Amino acid sequence: MNIPDIDLPRVVVIGAGFAGLKLARQIDTRFYQLVLIDKNNYHTFQPLLYQVATAGLEPDSIAYPVRKTLRKKKNMYFRLTEVNQVKTQEKIVSTSMGELKYDYLIVATGATNNYFGIDSVEENAMPMKTLTEALNLRSKMLQNFENALNINDLDKRLELMNVVIVGAGPTGVELAGAIAELRNRILPKDFPDLDFRQMEIHLIEAAPRVLAAMSKQSSERAYNYLKKLGVNIYTDMIVESYDNNLVKTKSGKEFKTDTLIWAAGVAADHPDGFGDDLRARGNRLKVNEYLQLTNNEDVYVLGDAAYLETKDFQNGLPMLGAVAMQAGAYLAKQFNRKARKKKIHPFKYKDKGSMATVGRNLAVVDLKNSKLGGTFAWLTWMFVHLMLLVGFRNRVIVFINWVWNYIRFNNGLRLIVRPYKKKEDASN
Structure with missing residues (x-):
């Protein structure tokens, strides 16, 4: 090199x-x-990937060029x-x-x-750890709605519309809430020929409760917020396979869907x-x-x-x-x-709390001495994430998008710029 x-x-x-x-x-x-x-030649703000996947933000809102970030540093070299x-x-x-x-x-x-050794899930599920994967998920869901318009068989149409999310940590909860708000407020306007009252969003979690790493109070709040948005929640349930659009669980429950989103582990x-x-x-x-x-x-x-x-x-x-x-x-x-020949100190992590948003005016925040929920927690979540974004431009763009979407009840531009192809199709 x-x-x-x-x-x-x-x-x-x-x-x-x-x-x-x-x-x-x-x-x-x-x-x-x-x-x-x-x-990659950019830094990705991963906590907001779910908003890219659900068309609330564009990729350049949460990505920032590495070279631009470090261009004023001497003796610094970046290699892609x-x-x-x-x-x-x-x-x-x-x-x-x-x-x-x-x-x-x-x-x-x-x-x-982490797919926990489930090969069929690794081959067929939709992950969401990178910007590319978030864009793939966005394209796949929008393509499925477009394709559902041309299918007369109700079961096949719902198979394209329904979404199953595995993992009810912050990513799974935030994604479930965002997709539910799309279904409830936005997609019926884009696709008036589809009955989105029939679309189901299933959230599956192996632990006894959602947001298991947070407090019980915040977990219960998040559960109630998701139910309010119309999300079906299954706890103490483990997925064992996903083949031919069929999700099988160890408890015997099955789900038919063309979109299985994997947020169950890392x-x-x-x-x-x-x-x-x-x-x-x-x-x-x-x-x-x-x-x-x-x-x-x-x-x-x-x-x-x-x-x-x-x-x-x-x-x-x-x-x-x-x-x-x-x-x-x-x-x-x-x-x-x-x-400078000074003494080195050991690392001490300071736990400042944890948080997750579920939807419009709905979020939970765990602080050391308090547990917040509702609108104030949602505003807190927004402020913290804005401040953590790299680059002033990104903060401004994200803030403007959030304000616009809140006022207009709109959720960005749902463009299929790069059509999603399955792994076997992409290799051909």
């Missing part, structure tokens, strides 16, 4: 997500040469490539563009979908080169209190890829954007302190 050699320690960061980008923005490159690697392997003994990162030596390596590669996504002894639950890599890979002080792991047990989180820190951003800011600060 063509990176100049200079008389500074080289810090290689894999991943421009929440953790990697935070570190890259805050590390002092007067003391380090920074090389940031990612397979995929990492194949890390050779920790030789301190080399092997990529599709060649090999790159490092002095310090930061693995901030995030997470991918697993750490990192390159090869790390032994099984370094891996913990969710394929995460074990780190110490300084976020260093176990037994390797030159390799750091941040965000969803890292597994760190603490007194408050004995199953590892949660795989949340807040953890990733705090870890990125922490490590940048420690590198800056190291360059």
Whole structure:
């Protein structure tokens, strides 16, 4: 890889997500040469992917160019490539563009979908972890409504219209609420020939309640909000297969749908080169209190890829954007302190709460000393997410879209710009 050699320690960061980008923005490159690697040339604000999938926002509203973010930093190099392997003994990162030596390596590669070994679901379900997947989901749903207009068989038409979402964490709940609002307010205007009263939205969760990681009070509120919007909720239910548009569950319940959305779990996504002894639950890599890979002080792991047990989180820190951003800011600060020969401090995650939105004026927020719901929680959710977006332009665009959609009861432009093709069709 063509990176100049200079008389500074080289810090290689894999991943421009929440953790990697935070570190890259805050590390002092007067003391380090920074090389940031990612397979995309943009940072994606993943919490709002569901709004792209449901046509509430356009992709450029939640994506920001990496080069533009870091263009004022000296000794910084961005490379658009995929990492194949890390050779920790030789301190080399092997990529599709060649090999790159490092002095310090930061693995901030995030997470991918966890299908729990269900091959039929992995082959046929719709994931939503990337911008491309969100656009695929949007196109697929809109295409299904267009196709449903030309089908006389009621069962086949409903098969195209109905949606099943697996996983009632924040992503699943927010997606279910957004699709329900589309069905209730928007789609009947776009497709007056379809009876959307017959369209069903099913939300399936293996845990005893929705938003199981949040408080019981917020879980109950979210459940009631979803029921108010007309979402069918099934808890303590596990999906075992999805073939020929038929969702089968271990309890015997079955659903016919052409759209199964998988939001049921995540697993750490990192390159090869790390032994099984370094891996913990969710394929995460074990780190110490300084976020260093176990037994390797030159390799750091941040965000969803890292597994760190603490007194408050004995199953590892949660795989949340807040953890990733705090870890990125922490490590940048420690590198800056190291360059000035100052003492290094261990990482301490500060849990500032969690939140999820369900729909218009409907959200839940868990804070340390209070549990919020309804309109105030919804406004809180909006403000926090606006402030976390990268770039002033993105904040303005998202804010204007939200205000416009709220006033006009409209939800963006439902354009099929890039038609969705199934995997087998795309390969032909």
